[in-house]
Structure formats: structure tokens, C-alpha cells
Amino acid sequence: MTGSKPLHSVVCIKQVPDSAQIRVHPVTNTIMRQGVPTIINPFDLFALEEALRLRDRLGGSVTVLCMGPMTAEDSLRKALTFGADRAVLLSDRYFAGSDTLATSYALSMALEQIGRTFGTPDVVFTGKQTIDGDTAQVGPGIARRLGYNQLTYISKIRELDPAAGVLTVERRAEGGTQVLETRLPVLITMLEGTNEMRRGGIDTALAAAKAEVTIWNAAAVGIEDLTRCGLRGSPTIVKKVFAPSARSEKAVMIPVEGTPYESARAVIEAMFARLPDVEAQLLETAAQSAY
Amino acid sequence: MSETEQDASPRFDAIVVGAGPSGNAAAYVMAREGLNVLQIERGEYSGSKNVQGAILYADALEKIIPEFRDEAPLERHVIEQRIWTMDDRSHTGVHYRSDDFNEEKPNRYTILRAQFDKWFNSRVRDAGATVLFETTVTELVRDLSGKVIGVRTDRSGNPIMAPVVVLAEGVNGLVGQRSGLREELKPDTVALAVKEMHFLPREVIEARFNLQGNEGVVIEAMGTITKGMTGTGFLYTNEESISIGIGCIVEDFVDSAETPYGLLEAFKNHPSIKPLLAGSEIKEYAAHLIPEGGYRAIPQLYGDGWLVVGDAGQFVNAVHREGSNLAMTTGRIAAETVVMLTRKREAMSAANLAAFARRLEETFVMKDLRKYKGIPNLLHGGKAQFFGTYPRLISQAMQTWFRVDGVDKKTKENAIARSFREARGWRGMIGDTFRLVRAWR
Numbered sequence: 206m207t208g209s210k211p212l213h214s215v216v217c218i219k220q221v222p223d224s225a226q227i228r229v230h231p232v233t234n235t236i237m238r239q240g241v242p243t244i245i246n247p248f249d250l251f252a253l254e255e256a257l258r259l260r261d262r263l264g265g266s267v268t269v270l271c272m273g274p275m276t277a278e279d280s281l282r283k284a285l286t287f288g289a290d291r292a293v294l295l296s297d298r299y300f301a302g303s304d305t306l307a308t309s310y311a312l313s314m315a316l317e318q319i320g321r322t323f324g325t326p327d328v329v330f331t332g333k334q335t336i337d338g339d340t341a342q343v344g345p346g347i348a349r350r351l352g353y354n355q356l357t358y359i360s361k362i363r364e365l366d367p368a369a370g371v372l373t374v375e376r377r378a379e380g381g382t383q384v385l386e387t388r389l390p391v392l393i394t395m396l397e398g399t400n401e402m403r404r405g406g407i408d409t410a411l412a413a414a415k416a417e418v419t420i421w422n423a424a425a426v427g428i429e430d431l432t433r434c435g436l437r438g439s440p441t442i443v444k445k446v447f448a449p450s451a452r453s454e455k456a457v458m459i460p461v462e463g464t465p466y467e468s469a470r471a472v473i474e475a476m477f478a479r480l481p482d483v484e485a486q487l488l489e490t491a492a493q494s495a496y
Numbered sequence: 497m498s499e500t501e502q503d504a505s506p507r508f509d510a511i512v513v514g515a516g517p518s519g520n521a522a523a524y525v526m527a528r529e530g531l532n533v534l535q536i537e538r539g540e541y542s543g544s545k546n547v548q549g550a551i552l553y554a555d556a557l558e559k560i561i562p563e564f565r566d567e568a569p570l571e572r573h574v575i576e577q578r579i580w581t582m583d584d585r586s587h588t589g590v591h592y593r594s595d596d597f598n599e600e601k602p603n604r605y606t607i608l609r610a611q612f613d614k615w616f617n618s619r620v621r622d623a624g625a626t627v628l629f630e631t632t633v634t635e636l637v638r639d640l641s642g643k644v645i646g647v648r649t650d651r652s653g654n655p656i657m658a659p660v661v662v663l664a665e666g667v668n669g670l671v672g673q674r675s676g677l678r679e680e681l682k683p684d685t686v687a688l689a690v691k692e693m694h695f696l697p698r699e700v701i702e703a704r705f706n707l708q709g710n711e712g713v714v715i716e717a718m719g720t721i722t723k724g725m726t727g728t729g730f731l732y733t734n735e736e737s738i739s740i741g742i743g744c745i746v747e748d749f750v751d752s753a754e755t756p757y758g759l760l761e762a763f764k765n766h767p768s769i770k771p772l773l774a775g776s777e778i779k780e781y782a783a784h785l786i787p788e789g790g791y792r793a794i795p796q797l798y799g800d801g802w803l804v805v806g807d808a809g810q811f812v813n814a815v816h817r818e819g820s821n822l823a824m825t826t827g828r829i830a831a832e833t834v835v836m837l838t839r840k841r842e843a844m845s846a847a848n849l850a851a852f853a854r855r856l857e858e859t860f861v862m863k864d865l866r867k868y869k870g871i872p873n874l875l876h877g878g879k880a881q882f883f884g885t886y887p888r889l890i891s892q893a894m895q896t897w898f899r900v901d902g903v904d905k906k907t908k909e910n911a912i913a914r915s916f917r918e919a920r921g922w923r924g925m926i927g928d929t930f931r932l933v934r935a936w937r
Contacts, residue, residue: 407653
């Protein structure tokens, strides 16, 4: 680091129900969240890995921030196991039922408190969106409130010059990739598939298991006006939840006959019959690799 | 390993491999008694990889966490036990239901392991143990004399050192196997069980099984449902779901070419079971191995710097469908042994850790397993009659006896006696009875 203070990144993560395992109650038709395993919003993991890579290159520290119920501590601890340096849980019953407006307000207040406690964040990361809300609004909402520059849909951080306070990124846009430059501090929302989450070593895992997660309620981050939080601070109203109608495509049943080899062959032939391009491509690849 | 590597290694008083009932019991007791404990679990959380019916036997847990009823996620307390012998269209049952089981501190509960284990492990962490998830122990680290002094994991970095490693790694026991502490599982001493969880509204469960509040029913079944293989089926009532499963000895699956899911499908569609599940929605599907070799399959349980507890030590009473209580008890006693040696500043040598095995001998664990040591061989050897012939004969006898069709009772009695005689012969029946009584004693 050539700058006066070490780089501080904060990654906002959300604990979400594993959408692959959600069931609809057969009687009441409501979503059954009870017993559904929770995961870190998958998009947020790309943000976290990108923050960790910045730290690898430039030093400094990575803080993870999560707003949610007390059980969200599991997700924060997991983020620590990946390699984050500290974790903050923003939890208060007044936050229950927050929409994107109330959430970005609460998170921006927590980020300011993080600034007062652990040093002002230079880069705030979020995932592009969450898998349970799908709005992609919270990141920009935080940037606006904090007065940070915002870079959304980022696929790569090319360069960060802490001394000059300048950041260069690649952004996915229609028809191509934009290369953008901006000044710190900045909020970045990361695209999916842009990197691969590391696996923390044994020392990281041990430190994470023993780490204390900082837990703050509304008052602890300086929120006085509770009408801006939770259901009361959320102008969005969910009018109805319904299941989409079933897709019209039918599964094709292939009877199992003969040896496993023959069965596998039947499956592959059926796939190729529907996807001739894939077959052509595979044959081409095979032909090339043969040389 | 080099000395510098050792110096840089994290150190603990004890390492527990696995976070099932035995590992959680061991880690909890050692941590509570002030030891610096590291528990390593390969799953994402305790319970994420653990599969059981599941029944919790209160006594074993009460000896570890007396106030568990106030906080553990329990489904229903069992007030009725049904034991069925089945042929393809009928079941003959012994049911025992008692209001005595509606006691202040019930004796048995149905549980969901994913939730229960998570709770148990939270108590382990509250007691002060360090718990690593998503971390697999790959091998035991030994010193030059062969004594176990730590573990290596699949995470990068130095090995982790401890004077004693408690292997609570479950039925497969890969670490112990790889380290040559025990042999590979044998197909004739391990059962493969599959189960499904079916969602049903609690009012429906209560009406269907004649229950109130948190009362629960357990059905254990044997007979033609296992198609002549050594095995049993079960159905347990949870708060808002039903657990149903069936399992057989692996060797029998291999010989018969039957599939576990095929058996479960047939069991679910049995006319005695189907109405109990009607209208339910399947929530989850799981499969698991159960060590059912009994007393004779128990491996070496201790050595220099290591102990084995739970399924890894084959601690399952297949006759009484008990396992988790044996797991918790062996975990607790292993922990108490380690705590005692640590306090006395004595070495974790094989000679000192032998106290673990000696103490186990005084408990129900070894007494029960020894009592039934002949049962696995008997049932497996006589599987055709015990899981086919007799259940069929019993069903036929019941039908003959209860059907009123103008035939006089004496003739019916003779017909029933003749059906048994023709199926097994006097000699066969006397032999079966003799062997069963001898194995049971």
C-alpha cells in the first residue's frame, strides 16, 4: 500500500432460503420457509471473492455486513471461513418486512457506523441482485445514500490505485464490455460467474470458528426514526404470491432396455436428436483433440 | 512431519472427528469440563449429512444435557408402539399404547435429525468447543512410535495437533479405515436403509393415528415387505410429517437384485400403509448405511492417542432399533475417560484409554450387544423363514381364524397347525425356536 490508510472493502451479503429447496404448502398454498436450508445469496459470493482478491493484491481488510435475523450469523461465519476479516450483523425486529428502500437505508446507516468503528469503506460490494428478491435495487440505493460512485453489473476489477484513489473496471453492457474508471469511494455490484470462491485454509477456518460476530441493532447504528425501517418504512406492498403455471414441455421417458451401455446410448441419441448443434460441436471438439 | 511444522500447528486438548450424536456428545462433555476441544465436520452444518428414522431416546441425552426438553427441537413423544408382521396384503400387529407415556419427562421422541443435530451442536459451541464445518479429516498424524498426535484435513495449512483424537465419523469410518484402525465394512454386517419424509397437516396425523397434541406413534414392521431379505420397515409420526423407510442387509440387496427404492415404493403401497400416507406430499428422500453386525463386528475401540465411538464402532442394537442412544452414550463415556486422564495428567496411551472399553462393559451398550450377539447371524442365516415363511403363515392363520365361513373351529385349528407343519416341518420349527431362544438369551 502506498496510500495513507489501508484499503477497506465492505461486502454486503444476504442470507436467503435455498430456492432449490422451497416447497409450497399443499393446503394453504403459501411458501414454506420453515426447515428450508439457508445459503448466502449466490451473487454475493462473487462480490466477496472479488473483495478478497483486492485484499490479496493491495492489503487492507474485508468486512462482511448482513442485515437479517440472528440466524444470519451462520452466513456471516461462513463468509469469515472464506477469508473475510470481520463480520457485522445488523439485526433488529424493527427491520422485519423491509423492502429495498428500507433495506438500503438501514444498510447505509450500518456502513456509516462501520466507517466510524473500523474505518471508512473505500469499496462497498454487493451481488448484482438476490435470488429471493431479484430487484437489484439495494446496491444502487446504498450508493445514492452514501454519496458513493456506483458501478453496477461489474465483471472484473482491472486496476485499483489506492494512492490516486482511482478504480478501473469492466462492466457488462448490451453488445459488449465497457471499461469504466471512477474515483473512490465506490459501490460495486458484481455479476455472477466472474470468479470462483476460494476455499479458506485451516488457519482461516479456525479463526472464523472462534471469531466474534459484531451484532448491532437499529439504535447501535444511529437509526432514530424507526418509521423508515421494516414494514413501516417500506412503500412496496406484496399484493399476491402465486405459482407460475406449469411448463408445457413434457419430459421424454426412455425405457431402460438392455445393458447400461445401451441405455446410455439411447439417452445420448435422444439428446442429440433434439440438439443437433451440440452433437456437431462435440464431434468437432473430439476431432480436434484427436490430433 | 518436521518439527517446525509441528511448532506452527494449532493445538487442542482433543479433536473430535464428526458432528453426529456420538461426536456431539463427546465434544460437548469434554468442552463443558474445560478441555480445549476442536470438532471437525465435513457437512455444511451438524445434521446436514446425518440420516436416521428418527427416534430420540431421552435417557442417553438426559445424562448429557438434563434440561434438553426445554430447548431441543423435538417432534412428538411416543405413546404407542406398533410391531407388525406383514404379508403382501395383511399385517398382524402387537400394539402397545399407554397413557403412562404422557409423562412429564417422556421416554422417547420422534425427531428430525437436521434440526436436532444443529441444536445439539449449538450446545457444543456454547460449551466452548471450536467447530469446523465443511472440513474433512483426511488422515491421522502419528509420531515415530505410531501414536496418533493429530489430524490433517482437506484444507491447506499445517496439521492440527492434539494428544487424543475421538473418531465419531459414522458408519463409513473412512479415516479409521484409511489409517488401518479397522477393516472395511462387510456387506453382511451393514444394512442399507432408505427413507422419505411426507408432509401431512398435523390435524390429519392426529386424526389418522388417534393422537392428541404432541403424542406420537411408531410402527416397526417386518415380513414379506423385504422380499425375503433380512430387514425391517418403519413409519414414525412427526409433528407435521411422516417418516417412512425400509432397510435390508447390503449383501441381500446384492444377491437378490432388489433395489432399496423399489422396496420402499412397495412398502408405501402396501394396503396397510397406503391409507396412512394418503394425501401426503413427499418432502425429502435420504439413504443411509446402518452397522448391524452387532457385538461380533465391534472393532478395536482404542489405541495410542485415539478412541472410536458411535456408528464407527458398530454401536447399533439392530434388534431394538437403537443406535443414537448408543452413540451418545459411547461418546459421553469416551469424553469422560479423556477428561479423567487429562485431569490426572496421564498419557493418552492405549493402556490408559482402555478404561473407555472397560467402562462401556458396565453399561447397557455392551450388555445389550452381547445379549444379542447371535441374532444377526441367526436372522441372516434363516432369512427365508423369518422374513417370508413365518409372516405368511401368521397372516394365513389369522385369516383362517377370524373368517367366519361355516367351518368349525377345530377344523380351523387343525388347518393352521398343518400349514405350519407343512411349511417348516416339526424339526424346522423346533430348530428355529431353539435357535431364536438361544440367540435371544
